[in-house]
Amino acid sequence: MPRYALKVEYHGAPFVGWQKQQGLASVQGAIEAALGKLEKREHNIAAAGRTDAGVHAMAQVCHCDMDAEWTPFRLSEALNFHLKPLPVAIVGAARVDDDWHARFSALSRRYHFRMLARRAPPTHDVGLVWHVKSPIDIEAMRAGAEYLLGHHDFTTFRSTICQAKSPMKTLDELTISEHEVAAGHEYHFNLSARSFLHNQVRSIVGTLERVGARSWEPAQVKAALEAQSRAACGPVCSPDGLYLAGVEYPEDPFA
Numbered sequence: 001m002p003r004y005a006l007k008v009e010y011h012g013a014p015f016v017g018w019q020k021q022q023g024l025a026s027v028q029g030a031i032e033a034a035l036g037k038l039e040k041r042e043h044n045i046a047a048a049g050r051t052d053a054g055v056h057a058m059a060q061v062c063h064c065d066m067d068a069e070w071t072p073f074r075l076s077e078a079l080n081f082h083l084k085p086l087p088v089a090i091v092g093a094a095r096v097d098d099d100w101h102a103r104f105s106a107l108s109r110r111y112h113f114r115m116l117a118r119r120a121p122p123t124h125d126v127g128l129v130w131h132v133k134s135p136i137d138i139e140a141m142r143a144g145a146e147y148l149l150g151h152h153d154f155t156t157f158r159s160t161i162c163q164a165k166s167p168m169k170t171l172d173e174l175t176i177s178e179h180e181v182a183a184g185h186e187y188h189f190n191l192s193a194r195s196f197l198h199n200q201v202r203s204i205v206g207t208l209e210r211v212g213a214r215s216w217e218p219a220q221v222k223a224a225l226e227a228q229s230r231a232a233c234g235p236v237c238s239p240d241g242l243y244l245a246g247v248e249y250p251e252d253p254f255a
Helices: 027-038 072-083 138-146 200-212 219-227
Strands: 003-010 056-065 088-096 108-117 130-132 150-153 168-181 184-193 242-248
Touching: 003 027, 003 072, 027 056, 027 072, 027 088, 072 088, 108 168, 108 200, 138 168, 138 200, 138 219, 168 200, 184 200, 200 219, 200 242
Parallel strands: 056 242, 108 130
Antiparallel strands: 003 056, 003 088, 108 184, 108 242, 150 168, 168 184
16 A cells, blocks of 8 residues: 655644544544545544644644555645535645654654734734733843753643643753744744644643733742753643644654
8 A cells, every 4th residue: 555645734624633533523533534535445544643622733744555556746736625614624644654654753753833923913813822911031031941852751831631741751852932023922832842742732822821921930940840840831822823834753754
């Protein structure tokens, strides 16, 4: 059975997340249903990572096995036709080796988070940014973020229902940039690691927002990390501004 890698973009608002659940709308379920229109059988696809309810993707990656040989262009076009009108799009497709796996072949994942700081609510970007009303000190957030880089026990920043075997993770990148927008500022967080714990990114961003709002001192992030206790974490922020931004492989199948 020929195997294909798919690069997927989606708006997470209508879905319970990536993973299919009986009787509920999921991104995985939507793509598998579209595949069923092309080859009438049950399909089971695997993804690089499972995004939660409301979380978006710019470049999720999954793979599927087909009975027939498809040109990547024709496969992506056919899937996009059957995915309408859902906010899911196949933005890339490639034939890959039979042992290539969207999850296990991946070297790292990148997440992007958008936080809008202004008194007025968002209009055009409703559901696409996390809206906060407090003025934000970006340098304080950057100082707090420094404590999280590297290899740590991230128990504080993982969900109590996280199924990962170990809380030990290496955070390779955590950068924050500021962008002026109408009546306020937007802050972009970019995080990269081989893998992430459940709710790790939202826990980190929610905690750093408290630092930026001057409710926490930057050093309190270090104390929270070292506490290795979920109770020490700041608030878990909204999923609205979170995007799976990319997955790195030894060789980019979409190049």
